[in-house]
Every structure is written in C-alpha cells, then in structure tokens.
Amino acid sequence: MVEKLITFSLRNRAVVLLVSACLFVWGVYSVQQNPIDAIPDLSENQVIVFTEWMGRSPQVIEAQVTYPLVSNLQGIPKVKNIRGASMFGMSFVYIIFEDDVDIYWARTRVLERLNYAQRLLPQNVVPTLGPDGTGVGHVFWYHLNADGMDLGEQRALQDWYVKFALQTVPGVAEVASFGGFEKQYQLVLDPLKMQYYNVSMMEVMNAVKANNNDVGGRKFEMSDMSYIIRGLGYIKNIKDVEEIAIKNYNSVPVKVKDIGSIQMGGDLRLGIFDENGTGEVVGGIVVMRYGENADKVITAVKEKMKEVEKGLPEGVTFKTSYDRSDLIEKAIESVKGTLIEEMIAVSIIVLLFLFHWRSALIILIQLPISVAIGFILLEAFGISSNIMSLTGIALAIGVVVDDGIVMVENAYRTISEKQEEMDNNQ
Numbered sequence: 001m002v003e004k005l006i007t008f009s010l011r012n013r014a015v016v017l018l019v020s021a022c023l024f025v026w027g028v029y030s031v032q033q034n035p036i037d038a039i040p041d042l043s044e045n046q047v048i049v050f051t052e053w054m055g056r057s058p059q060v061i062e063a064q065v066t067y068p069l070v071s072n073l074q075g076i077p078k079v080k081n082i083r084g085a086s087m088f089g090m091s092f093v094y095i096i097f098e099d100d101v102d103i104y105w106a107r108t109r110v111l112e113r114l115n116y117a118q119r120l121l122p123q124n125v126v127p128t129l130g131p132d133g134t135g136v137g138h139v140f141w142y143h144l145n146a147d148g149m150d151l152g153e154q155r156a157l158q159d160w161y162v163k164f165a166l167q168t169v170p171g172v173a174e175v176a177s178f179g180g181f182e183k184q185y186q187l188v189l190d191p192l193k194m195q196y197y198n199v200s201m202m203e204v205m206n207a208v209k210a211n212n213n214d215v216g217g218r219k220f221e222m223s224d225m226s227y228i229i230r231g232l233g234y235i236k237n238i239k240d241v242e243e244i245a246i247k248n249y250n251s252v253p254v255k256v257k258d259i260g261s262i263q264m265g266g267d268l269r270l271g272i273f274d275e276n277g278t279g280e281v282v283g284g285i286v287v288m289r290y291g292e293n294a295d296k297v298i299t300a301v302k303e304k305m306k307e308v309e310k311g312l313p314e315g316v317t318f319k320t321s322y323d324r325s326d327l328i329e330k331a332i333e334s335v336k337g338t339l340i341e342e343m344i345a346v347s348i349i350v351l352l353f354l355f356h357w358r359s360a361l362i363i364l365i366q367l368p369i370s371v372a373i374g375f376i377l378l379e380a381f382g383i384s385s386n387i388m389s390l391t392g393i394a395l396a397i398g399v400v401v402d403d404g405i406v407m408v409e410n411a412y413r414t415i416s417e418k419q420e421e422m423d424n425n426q
Contacts, residue, residue: 020369027372030379037294038327039136040386045101047110048130049073049093053122062086064122069093072117076109093127103132103290131174133287139294140301141322143179143275143283147315152266154282155180157316163284165308171297173289179273180282181266185241189260197254199246204256207246211235238262275321283321298325331390338394343367346401359412363404370400 009016051065066084070093073082081096097106107129114127121127131137144154144162155177163175189204217229235241242257256262275281288297305318346367347360374393375385383389 020365023376024369024372027369027375030372030375031385034375034379035291035293035384036296036328036332037136037139037384037386038324038331040388041134041136041384043135045097045099045103045106047095047097047103047106049095049110049114049127050130051091051093051121051125051127052089053091053125054089056089058086058088061089061091065091065125065127066093068120069114069117069127072120073110073113076113078106091127107132131287132290133173134290137173137288137290138285138322139288139324140286140298141283141320142286142305142318143273143281143321144312145317145319146282146313149313149316151180151280151282152183156183157312158282158284161311162308166284166286166301166304169297169300169304171289171292171300172286174287176285176287178283178285179280181269183264184267185235185238186263186265187241187256187260188263193259197247197249197259199254199259203246204259207244208241208256211244238264295325295328298323298328327387331387332385335390335394338397342397342401346405349405359408362408363401366404367397367400371397 066086070082070084078098078101083094085092095110146154158177166175211233212235213233215231219226219228241262244256245253247254272280286301343364346363351360
C-alpha cells in the first residue's frame, strides 16, 4: 500500500503539489477562523440560574428558592447534574449538560422550565439566567483614570455610559462593573416623629414606591381639540422625595420630610477595588461569550473604547488592568519562532551532511504544510488555539523534522546506491 502510494506520487507530481497547495491554503483559512485564546476552556457545559432575595438567611434561601428550583429543573433532556448553592440573599443553581449539547439550546430548555418553577417561589422573587460565558471568559479588565472625580460619579459614568456601549461589541456576553459607590436616595426616618404622626415603615415604603411612577390617562376632546392626559411622577431629585405625601394627620398631609431626612448616598459595599495600593478605582470586567475568539473580542473592545473615550468628561481616560491578548500574542509568536528556528536548523544540517539543496527544500515545504494540517484538524474538532494546543504543535514540529531528516537521508542514500550500481554495470 505504501509502495503504491509512493509510486503514484512520483508519477503524478502535479497532483501531489496541487493537493499540498490546497492543504496549505485550507490550513491558513483554518488559522484565521479558529478561536484563539491563551487558556484552554476546560469548564463544564453549564447554565447558571441566579436568584436574588436580599435580607434573607441562607437557610430561608435554601428552603424557599434553591430547593424548589433544583427540584423542578430536574428532568431536562441531556442534563448530567444539577448543583445548588445558597448564601445570604442569593441563590445559585448550576445545570450541567452533556458536552455535545449546544449551549443556547440548553439555555432555552432551562428558560422553559423556569416559567413553571417561578410560580413556586415567593412573591416578587424572579430567577434569571447567568451570562452565556464560561469560567475563563474574563478576557479584559479596565478601570477609569479620573483624577478629581468622586467614586460615586465614576460608578454612575461606568454603569450608565461605558457599560452599555461596550456591551454592543460582538462576542461580549456581559460587562460587570466593580468599585465605587452606587448612588441611591437614602431616607433616614425619625422613630419619634413616625410615632407622633402614627406612620408605619410599610406606609412610607408604599408611598415612595407609588409616587415614583408615571401613570397613563386617556384622551378627551375640548373645543375641537384632543388632549391626552397622563401623570408624571418619576423622582428626579431629593426635593421630589421630600414632598411625597404619606397620609393625613388631622386633615393635614404628612410628607416624607416631616418624619425624617433624605440624602444622596452609596449602596452598602462588601469590598473595594484598589489599584496597586494607590487608591480605589472604578471599572469593568468584559466577559466573552461562549465559543468566541478571545483575540478578536479583545481587539473589538479596544476599538470600541477609543470611540467611547471621546464622550467621556474631560480628564477621564481608560486604563487597562488585565489584557489577555498579551499572553495570546506571546503564545502565537512562540510557535512562529519555533517553526522558523526549526526550518533554519534543519536546512543547515541537511546542507552540511548531504550538500544537496533540493533535499533541504523538501523539509522546508513539509514543515508549514504539517502545521497547516494540524490547524485544519483543530478547526474540524472544535478545539481552540491556546497555550496547550500551540505547545503541542511546537513539540510536534521536532518530530516532523526528525521524520523529514530520516526520510530524506534514506532516499538520498538509496538513490546514490542505485546510481553507483548503474554506473558500475555500464
């Protein structure tokens, strides 16, 4: 079989060269299409269901949220395992699917089952799906370099401008904000005044909630004109909160400002984000979508940040905290360098021992085609180009070189012996 293949190749050199050229072009195309990342994604094929119910203990969360969800999410097709985790105010349910299941098909199945399971949860408790990313999807971190701007303003800028802009980048599943203070209206109530006016905490909460709302009316006609009536009630500043009426006390409306004070403050924080011990900063984490090309996503995020930076306040710029593309580029350069070094070393060795440039050319052609075929197989089996796979290719180059040297030297020796026999017979 091998002899016939060699004979066919020698008699049809044009076909062999054409097939080799096609494989090389196909390999170059596979290199461009294959996802490139620094870290191999070994995470499980999972969908995360997150539920928030602030103020409740882990025991309550486990009994009223996590257990009903885990019980009713069982039975989904192609599920290997379901895990639940309960903590203060939050519940996480991890649905692990088979490795060959499409992640978006899995998310659809989970979402269908949640429509039923949500009816078993407490009122106003809504489970949500986590982002369609993986555990190694944190490909880019950044923070704002804003001297003179307080942390609350920086967090507002990040949440309401930068985050929304970066989430439009193709391949980005989520931009998670960190650091700073989330602004909120804080009502500091006086218990003595509440007792004097006979106002309860629930009445204050319901009044504020009901007054922070726009209501729609209907159309009516007057003097051949049509008017649409609607009520505007969204809170815009502290004064709007102070003027909210809670109830009547002796025919006099009791307002929020009568029973306490209102201030603008920050939400409760469980940690801070510090830059090298120089102070707190505000920024975001870019989470890559499942199966995307990390290098292309990071490049697109950087291009988008250049556009977003034009709209930032004067003196505010972006500063990179973590960029995985540096490691990706170094891994690629390592493979390129190894390939070039091997080609040069083999050429020198073959020329020194055989003094035959055509033999060296055979090995030089063999190396890039072998690497190209490796990338074709990576793309065919859905394996990304990462440190592990690229290192394997780099190590395999040495084996290919050894094989090429042995085959070429053996062919050269055999041809030389045949030529000597022919010369002796003549």
